[in-house]
Amino acid sequence: MELESVPRRAAEDTDPSTALERARRGDEEAFRVLYRAVQPGLHRYLRVLVGQDAEDVASEAWLQIARDLTSFRGDLDGFRAWTATIGRHRALDHLRHHRRRPVADAPAEWFPERPAPDDTAAAAIEATTTDAALALIATLPRDQAEAVVLRAVVGLDAKAAAAVLGKRPGAVRTAAYRGLRTLADRLGGQV
Amino acid sequence: MSKHEGRRLDRHTAEQLLRGAPADTSDALAGLLAAAAAPPRDGELDGEPAAVTAFLEAARHDRAPRPRSPSMSKSRLRPVQVAAVAAAVFAVGGVAAAATGVLPLPGGGATPAPAASDHARPAAGPSSATTSAHPGEGTPAASPASPSPSPTGLCHAYVAGGKDEHGKALDSPAFTALITAAGGRTKVDGYCATVLDQESPARGHGVGQGNADNGKDHVAATHPNGPPATHPAGPPPGRPNH
Numbered sequence: 001m002e003l004e005s006v007p008r009r010a011a012e013d014t015d016p017s018t019a020l021e022r023a024r025r026g027d028e029e030a031f032r033v034l035y036r037a038v039q040p041g042l043h044r045y046l047r048v049l050v051g052q053d054a055e056d057v058a059s060e061a062w063l064q065i066a067r068d069l070t071s072f073r074g075d076l077d078g079f080r081a082w083t084a085t086i087g088r089h090r091a092l093d094h095l096r097h098h099r100r101r102p103v104a105d106a107p108a109e110w111f112p113e114r115p116a117p118d119d120t121a122a123a124a125i126e127a128t129t130t131d132a133a134l135a136l137i138a139t140l141p142r143d144q145a146e147a148v149v150l151r152a153v154v155g156l157d158a159k160a161a162a163a164v165l166g167k168r169p170g171a172v173r174t175a176a177y178r179g180l181r182t183l184a185d186r187l188g189g190q191v
Numbered sequence: 192m193s194k195h196e197g198r199r200l201d202r203h204t205a206e207q208l209l210r211g212a213p214a215d216t217s218d219a220l221a222g223l224l225a226a227a228a229a230p231p232r233d234g235e236l237d238g239e240p241a242a243v244t245a246f247l248e249a250a251r252h253d254r255a256p257r258p259r260s261p262s263m264s265k266s267r268l269r270p271v272q273v274a275a276v277a278a279a280v281f282a283v284g285g286v287a288a289a290a291t292g293v294l295p296l297p298g299g300g301a302t303p304a305p306a307a308s309d310h311a312r313p314a315a316g317p318s319s320a321t322t323s324a325h326p327g328e329g330t331p332a333a334s335p336a337s338p339s340p341s342p343t344g345l346c347h348a349y350v351a352g353g354k355d356e357h358g359k360a361l362d363s364p365a366f367t368a369l370i371t372a373a374g375g376r377t378k379v380d381g382y383c384a385t386v387l388d389q390e391s392p393a394r395g396h397g398v399g400q401g402n403a404d405n406g407k408d409h410v411a412a413t414h415p416n417g418p419p420a421t422h423p424a425g426p427p428p429g430r431p432n433h
Contacts, residue, residue: 031243032239039231039235039239039242040236059238062241062245063245066249071384130227133223133227134227136223137223149227151209155228173202177206180200180205181205183220184200188219
């Protein structure tokens with residue numbers, strides 16, 4: 001029995017879905033599993049909103065997540081959405097506090113007819129780094145950037161992303177679609 | 192539309208890309224999204240120790256005996272009493288309320304001295320926190336231009352009333368603003384939990400910082416255990432707000 005229980009325990013320990021319930025009961029290791037599963041996507045989402053301050057904002061978000069975890073009900077997808085919501089609130093607070101615009105709130109609208117700014121697009125084409133990709137996504141209008149990142153990076157479906165953004169799923173689908181089209185155009189028409 | 196387009200990205204393909212499914216087009220775009228969603232890199236998980244510390248701290252609070260004073264929990268405040276507390280809250284910030292037309296922002300709730308500096312700081316903190324406490328609302332119900340209602344004091348009064356009394360307490364006119372701010376009667380619990388939660392920890396400070404003033408912290412900390420459906424940060428399925 002002992003021998004059998006060891007590997008099963010190990011598998012449980014790294015499965016974020018089961019970790020959620022255990023973390024809610026106060027299991028530290030389970031919380032770590034959740035953190036590692038959720039933080040990268042959350043951090044990248046915040047990058048698009050607050051740029052270099054994403055780390056600070058993510059820390060604030062995790063303080064709240066840790067405090068309120070016991071009140072959360074739902075599965076791992078719901079948890080991703082919940083944490084994204086908290087992160088978004090912290091990010092918007094942060095921007096208000098510093099009186100700044102979101103990174104992805106590009107002052108000038110992007111016109112698909114125009115050629116892409118060479119520097120950004122070229123960088124994104126060649127460097128397939130996460131940074132470059134996020135930087136290019138962050139040049140989209142904010143609603144599109146948020147929709148794209150919540151769906152493609154955080155991993156939410158349209159409905160969950162809509163809940164995070166306080167919009168209807170249809171609006172989020174459209175925003176994400178437009179964002180992707182613009183990105184495709186910016187990537188030099190290599191669609 | 193675009194002049195250089197070869198094949199325009201259609202919605203179906205876009206949806207596939209957004210789901211991370213292999214799509215039959217858009218190599219560059221698929222590569223971009225894959226890069227954006229690449230596995231975690233060094234540095235992205237640096238906040239883990241701090242998050243874990245906060246988690247352990249919260250778990251410790253949850254296990255600790257409920258700090259609510261016996262007199263409070265047994266003899267629940269009646270709506271009238273709650274209204275009186277709320278009235279006191281209004282009195283403290285009355286000038287501010289008269290000037291701005293919104294609810295006053297008592298600095299600490301417990302400290303009655305409305306020094307100017309006490310008002311200045313919370314006005315930036317909790318008020319911004321409350322406007323964002325509702326994931327379903329893109330814009331708060333109140334006028335976004337004016338300082339949003341931040342009835343921290345009302346929440347204190349509400350929480351002090353004891354859980355069983357909450358439903359009845361909300362019938363009191365004093366809490367109309369609170370219900371409005373929370374976005375509905377059923378949301379007041381979660382709303383106040385968030386508001387009071389925001390209030391205690393020093394902004395921008397690290398883990399364990401909020402521990403110093405356990406008094407307030409505990410009141411807020413007991414609350415997130417309330418009805419889960421009302422939690423403000425939970426993903427709300429289809430809000431009718433828009």
